[in-house]
Amino acid sequence: EIVLTQSPATLSLSPGERATLSCRASQSVSSYLAWYQQKPGQAPRLLIYDASNRATGIPARFSGSGSGTDFTLTISSLEPEDFAVYYCQQRSNWPPRATFGPGTKVDIK
Amino acid sequence: QVQLVESGGGVVQPGGSLRLSCAASGFTFSSYGMHWVRQAPGKGLEWVAFIRYDGSNKYYADSVKGRFTISRDNSKNTLYLQMNSLRAEDTAVYYCANRIFDYWGQGTLVTVSS
Numbered sequence: 634e635i636v637l638t639q640s641p642a643t644l645s646l647s648p649g650e651r652a653t654l655s656c657r658a659s660q661s662v663s664s665y666l667a668w669y670q671q672k673p674g675q676a677p678r679l680l681i682y683d684a685s686n687r688a689t690g691i692p693a694r695f696s697g698s699g700s701g702t703d704f705t706l707t708i709s710s711l712e713p714e715d716f717a718v719y720y721c722q723q724r725s726n727w728p729p730r731a732t733f734g735p736g737t738k739v740d741i742k
Numbered sequence: 743q744v745q746l747v748e749s750g751g752g753v754v755q756p757g758g759s760l761r762l763s764c765a766a767s768g769f770t771f772s773s774y775g776m777h778w779v780r781q782a783p784g785k786g787l788e789w790v791a792f793i794r795y796d797g798s799n800k801y802y803a804d805s806v807k808g809r810f811t812i813s814r815d816n817s818k819n820t821l822y823l824q825m826n827s828l829r830a831e832d833t834a835v836y837y838c839a840n841r842i843f844d845y846w847g848q849g850t851l852v853t854v855s856s
Contacts, residue, residue, distance in 0.1 A: 667843065669787075676837055676846035677787065688844055720787055724843070728801050729775060731789040731843070 635659055635723050637734035645742040652708040654737045656721035661701045667722045668697055668706045670715075671736075677720065681706060708739075716741050744768040744845045746838050751850030758828050758854070764821040764838030764847055772796075772816035775841040778823050780834035781849075790836070791823065806832075828854045 636659040646652055656666065664684040669677035679688040681697035684704060694709040708715055721734040750762040764776070778790040791812040792801045800812050811824040821838050835849040 669843075671787075676848055677843075678846075679844045682842070682844075722787075722843070729792045729794075729841075730801055730803070731777070731779075733787040733789065735786050 635662060635725075635732050637721055637723060637732055639719075639721055639734040639737045641737060642735070643738045643740060645740055646711055647742045648711050648713055650711050652706075652711055652715070652739055654706040654708075654719055654739075656699075656704040656706070656734050658702045658704075658723060662723045664700050665724055665726075666697075666699070666704050667724065668695075669720045669722060670717045671720065672717045680719075711739070715739065744840075746840070746845055746847035748836060748838055748847040748850040751836065751852045753853045753855060754828055755856050756829060756854055759824070759826045760828065760852060762823040762825065762836055762850055762852070764823075766819045766821065766838075769840075769845075771814075771819040776812075776814065776821045777839045777841070777843065778812060778821075779837045779839055779846075780832075780852075781837070782831070782834045785834075788834075792841075793821070795841075825852070828852075830854050 638657045640655045666684045668681040671677045680691050685697045696707045698705050718736045718738045720736045724731045745767045747765045754760050775794045777792045793812045809827045813822045833854050835851050837846050837849045839846045
């Protein structure tokens, strides 16, 4: 079973700053990695799929990179609405299941 | 537009049962596999189950295997999760999501408590 580790657990930044979030897989997941944003009381929102592709309607300040076991989500300049929890996810096509990382909380410094 | 609306959550005693529903609209439901994902209070996301577009194959997390059953009625555009032998650790918000997780419902809260 693949285990995802996210770091840091919490990232305290100011609006306008750059955020760099890390996700590491216990074994290679190729490029089958996604990133989600979740705000309190809301469902997760897909940001990035297949490591580096922005989902529909996601602003260009969000970007993803990496392959194999090491992945990064970058928010180039934090907007007030970006303060939230971010999860990475590995999705296997066969058998179809998913594993989520524990999350990184981006809060206001 | 795509909508997924869960219902059926509530408070149930340990050992009890509950059936969740997820009503889908805005897309061809019968063409897509669907997932259930849950989130315990203050915790992260946990994948629960997946069902293929035609209901022919079902997959479960080890934590719910043998207790939960995922099913669907394509004539009603509805996904289900039958939950039996519920435990305190099943307390969570349950979300339905489409095959590639780009659409999620708003979630329904299940509380297992005596």
